[in-house]
């Protein structure tokens with residue numbers, strides 16, 4: 001029976017994605033397991049930012065708007081599209097996930113013809129619930145929190161806001177099955193993909209998803225505060241009447257017309273001037289995905305998280321409990337519950353093993369398949385065992 005250390009070395013040696021790690025600027029003395037909060041920087045970003053600032057901004061000045069800046073939200077959206085199973089022309093990048101949730105929820109209620117209930121995934125990351133409540137107040141609607149496996153939809157349900165992967169537990173949900181259930185009830189579904197884009201296949205078009213949003217600073221490594229994305233399928237674009245009707249979403253922005261007329265394409269999801277520096281940092285960061293198949297990412301992610309769970313079982317044992325599903329219904333993280341979890345995570349970070357703490361008692365370890373190593377998973381589990389001793 002090989003030891004855990006032998007298994008880790010062997011798995012790293014045969015890892016088909018191992019060469020991707022070289023594309024990231026990482027400190028090898030640190031075990032970084034927080035890429036589900038802030039992804040690591042791809043090396044290409046620093047050079048691209050220098051070029052963007054010195055040449056595009058510095059030399060081309062305002063001419064750069066006509067040389068690729070203006071259309072960057074759709075162009076970068078089309079680079080994200082294959083990672084979420086979307087055909088071109090359906091993903092636009094810009095604003096934060098929270099802002100895009102606002103646009104999408106209002107647009108969904110406007111499409112819902114008299115239905116007035118927003119159902120929100122009860123375990124959602126808080127911002128989704130906050131935005132849903134605010135939209136409900138604004139639109140005279142109601143919000144109901146429901147577990148994704150007990151939605152209890154009614155004829156009044158307009159839209160269901162669901163997370164593909166639960167940020168706290170790491171549980172992954174079946175996008176196809178839930179989308180079908182919501183459609184059978186005559187409602188629309190809005191998926192928050194923050195914890196799944198770049199971690200597992202999403203297949204938005206294939207599942208007939210209505211709307212989706214996601215962030216790009218986690219598994220897409222776009223950098224702190226990188227712009228989010230919004231997915232509106234072709235079939236809904238004409239009826240997507242979003243509330244932040246800024247000039248960037250206008251059919252002819254430079255006509256400077258007094259009346260708002262939305263673009264007939266995905267650009268109608270835009271609002272104001274895009275944050276070009278962050279947008280182009282994200283564009284450079286997406287190079288690490290060239291030639292990568294998301295099913296290979298999923299395979300490695302399941303193997304890596306599974307190996308970490310094995311290491312925890314044998315080195316840490318009952319001092320923690322594994323919150324994340326042990327079967328394949330998990331995203332790319334492992335959450336462990338334990339006493340004094342905040343202090344335990346602080347001690348891990350002091351030993352250069354970086355995960356994060358989520359209330360009330362969860363140690364969260366994110367595994368990014370493009371740069372995560374099995375030897376790192378083992379070091380994290382053995383450091384945790386030391387900390388808990």
Ligand SMILES: Cc1ncc(COP(=O)(O)O)c(C=O)c1O
Nearest residue numbers: 096097098125127167192194215
């Ligand atoms: C599921 C989920 N939705 C939304 C957000 C927040 O997005 P933003 O801060 O970009 O608005 C996060 C993380 O911050 C998240 O995990």
Ligand SMILES: Nc1c(O)cccc1C(=O)C[C@H](N)C(=O)O
Nearest residue numbers: 036037038125167168194225358
């Ligand atoms: N967006 C973040 C930030 O600006 C600071 C710290 C953390 C975040 C996060 O993304 C948190 C993350 N959504 C989570 O799942 O906990």
